[in-house]
Amino acid sequence: MILKHVISSAVLASSFLGTGLVAQTAVPKPAAPPAAPLQLQKIGEQGKAVDPFPATNPKFFTATSPTTETVNAFLKTLWGYDSNRIWRVAAIQTTAAAGVSKVTIFVTEKTPNAKIQTTSFFVLPDGKHAIADQSGVVNFGATPFADLRKTLQDRADGPSRGPASKELLLVEFSDLQCPHCKEAQGTMDQLVKDFPNARVVYQNYPLVDIHPSAFVAAAYGVCVAKQKNDAFFPFAQAVFDTQAMLTPEDTKKTLDAAVTTAGLDPAAIATCAATPATKDEVNSSIKLAQDSGIDQTPMLSVNGHVLPLGGIPYETLKQIVAYQAELDGVTTGATLTGVPSLKPRTTPPPAKP
Incomplete structure (x- = not known):
């Protein structure tokens, strides 16, 4: 039974880190993405995908913490199970609250005509927690579930x-x-x-x-x-x-x-x-x-990654379990299609941007 409406990081961009802002601040906002749908299609002989995101602007990176690398590692932990999702850190800004940083992300999918969504969250001064729209206070960092x-x-x-x-x-x-x-x-x-x-x-x-x-x-x-x-x-x-x-x-x-x-x-x-x-x-x-x-x-809880059992399709849940096991370097024992029995790592997995 739901006591309070909590949205999980497992659901796509309308979930944790949803498209709405947590609060308004007086700091500048990143440039808005193009209004027209973006063409994410193969071009040229190299077959490289078109970069759908606006270029980052250094003036929107006014906070020293968290770093872009930490934000990317955090999002990789949350979203890496979905190979179709891509994002770019658009801004890491100071706010009127001492030590609180506002992080803005552009996110979309690797499909033709996919639209860019903008989502924001706030990292607290301890660097270990964030406030993310309806998700409330969540663990933050390169290994948020450890x-x-x-x-x-x-x-x-x-x-x-x-x-x-x-x-x-x-x-x-x-x-x-x-x-x-x-x-x-x-x-x-x-x-x-x-x-x-x-x-x-x-x-x-x-x-x-x-x-x-x-x-x-x-x-x-x-x-x-x-x-x-x-x-x-x-x-x-x-x-x-x-x-x-x-x-x-x-x-x-x-x-x-x-x-x-x-x-x-x-x-x-x-x-x-x-x-x-x-x-x-x-x-x-x-x-x-x-x-x-x-x-x-x-x-x-999947090795510390908390998910609502009623809010995620089973196929997605399987992907998340397998992905979390891979991040933690443990085997699943799974033999079904799409959920490999993963080999243990000899060293901890690196935090990838």
Whole structure:
């Protein structure tokens, strides 16, 4: 369930770093792109593509930080999975706020008559965060997902599928009473099949303000997973399948039935779920979600790259998982067309402009 409208960096230019400005500033704006559609077609014997972007103007680069190289590395991390997307850093400017820089980007596609879009975001004085339109505050830098990747490797402790290795870690933040989370389970099952080397973790994030049965359902899930990790997934599916019965009158009966479906003793699980220790575990999982910047469900972290599970076509999601694995130098185990089983790097991948 969406608590706040958050747009992901995974969606094309209308998403993270969308075409709207975050705020107005008094600094000069880059020259506007040509009004007529641009012809991105092959010319000459060399077959080189026409450069669609206006030439950069040094007068629009008044800020010393971030550098063009860092911005390009950041955008490459976000957008590099899409080989059809191209961009140019048009401006990095000082603003009236000390240490805050405004970055303007021209972006388009490698298709004939594609139009240039302009998008802007603001880099904060720490150089590690940016404010980007409706996306709010996001991590910034050449490796923007590294810190969250490490946090989740250390703290994501929910029931899991796949290998023990956390080199390719997919963490689903989910709520057992959330209708959109129910819809996302087919996607999660397919990711498990398509990426054999991925460790896929279900992390409880009950949205207690809008789903009154979500906390106790999460507590049941914690206890089911403690008894048998693999039993959690049929339990969760049974809860999703009978989600409409999570009412004040029928929640316990519904959860007990789901435990039975998973092959465990409902009485034992109910006793476990009521203990302070189990409630503390659920609260710890909620805090992990909040510390990770998660404010809606279902959300998926791919080695720290957080994506809305309901907002991305599956084929695009596969590309992003494979690309993030390549950036991090890990293998996916995938054999399907378009998602290669990548070879590990011997050194960290360079930040490419």
